[in-house]
Amino acid sequence: MPQPQRTALVTGSAGFIGFHLSSTLLNAGWRVIGVDAMTDYYDIALKEKRQAMLCQSRSFRAINDRIEQPGLLETLFSDHRPDAVIHLAAQAGVRYSIEAPESYVQANLIGTFRLLEAARAHPPAHLLLASTSSVYGANPDMPYAETDKADSQMSFYAATKKANEAMAHSYAHLYGLPTTMFRFFTVYGPWGRPDMALFKFTRAILSDEPIDVYNHGKMQRDFTYVDDLVAGIEKLIDVAPVRPTDGAAPPEGDSLSPVAPYRIVNIGNSDPVPLMEFIAAIEAATGRAARKNLMAMQPGDVPATWADTTLLRRLTGHIPSTSVADGVARFVEWYRDYYDL
Template sequence: MTNPRVLVTGSAGFIGFHTSSKLLQRGATVLGVDNFSDYYDPALKEARNDILSNHPNFSVARVSIDDIAGFGAAWAEFQPDIVIHLAAQAGVRYSIDAPESYVAANLIGSFNVLELARRHATKHLLAASTSSVYGANTEMPFTETQRTATPMSFYAATKGATELMGHSYAHLYKIPMTFFRFFTVYGPWGRPDMALFKFTKAILAGDPIDVYNNGEMVRDFTYVDDLAEAIVRLTDAIPGSEPVEGDSLSPVAPFRTVNIGAGQQTQLLDYIGEIERALGRPAIKNMLPMQQGDVPATEASAALLRRLTGYAPSTPPSEGVPAFIRWYREHYQN
């Protein structure tokens, strides 16, 4: 679609900021929707939003997606062609401490997105899910056609429920939908509750870092710019009736799920080693047992993403981690 009108929920968030930036670079007109919550420092969200607001084709509605009246008014005025739903309460560990916040943002907020997409006959709704939906699955790489019935955290359960809610609306109202499952996203402008941010801050301060499962963990780390590129490309891969090889396309709805990951496992201790190299100083490691709700390993199959878009994430941590460190030092003057 040439120069589409795209509504992005969570535009002042980590992934929403990068996705909105890339859309604007491609000629889209973007309405960001964000409530600038205080889950982490709102100043970081304001700084991201200031950058986006410098672009003439960007505007922002400061409203929560669980406020359907305010959210609906912004949607109706903008009349988007495409909606990219990225707003969510994120984090596996916080979902153990504050599960109620996940109900409001991830379930009620996402229901409002689905309702508004139905009312306005949205041409393509894309929404964020997570690799955490694979839960207790052990067969790797994770493929989109695997069952996702064993979530290990309430965060994962809310995201899995959102996928099911989306499928029902896609079937009932023929709204084309793509849900993408993110794999351990990292990079510049990241959230302060993410491992890379916390590790960097602690190492620079000379404080210890908590390393769970004694470091015996592997992740499919996905660089945020690669992720945003994949999201933007998927806007043109509108689910229809013709599946591709290995497709997750529903037999009864214009609905599919797509992994967005590099398809490359990295040991957690090797990832920490990249941080140490980029900072030029060692980490003090506090080795701990496995954190409740966490999983020991993730790895994406990127085959479906490649077939749909001709693209898959490829930036290794040896490049992505130093890019984050450069941003962190500049942004925080550290």
């Protein structure tokens, strides 16, 4: 007999990662309830195009509203009883959190609280929430492992995400909600956000405009291609944490909580790339040289990130495989096509 169709509720479904994840789940046979506020943090037309593509599937339903709206999520949980909830909606951006911190309180703190309350009232089989590599903050020891201390966040954005982790752990402990937190590492690829480096650099290089290169280019990032990231999320959906038996210690290297069905998982490429090498990949893909405006480090930023993905591999067998050269080339191809260049 055919298996009944499973339902996923994806917040931030018209966003960069949410769009790719929703597309992947729809192609895998899921019914997807997508919630997105369609805010104007960046070009709404890009979000509208992503959502329109998702709406071509009869298994997708779009809800355009803010997750912090009282009662919205509880009604959606009650009406649709999702098997999996993937919470990606957030106010993103390190530097913007310095300019407009209150938007992070509303979306990241209050919005996540509303989601946790809805999950408490109508528990899904697995609750999965996005965090960020930024929570590792000033920790100089790399690669970052999920069991490393992460108490020195350097931006308000990172602080709200660390707060989300603590909030979700408390609900997992109090109400037995199987919960996985993802720590994402510098995601890039087609349909990406215009405020991110790859988008800004590509646009500037193709327009023969200078690019701002912070810390004089002495930076490294664990650039993670969006398809690799989404594959990791999809595989983790069916690996819900189980509360350890009383007194049992989690396996070595596992971030599983000793008191809750709760786990943190890094999703990265585990291969830090120097910023200048990343720029060189854009130059190769565009066929043009970048005019570099070398600048000091920006407030709230960190010089390097590097994910230890041992736990992801152990849980799912997933190993990200897209090289920066290939991933950047695919983005530039999409960018030229989207903007008819």
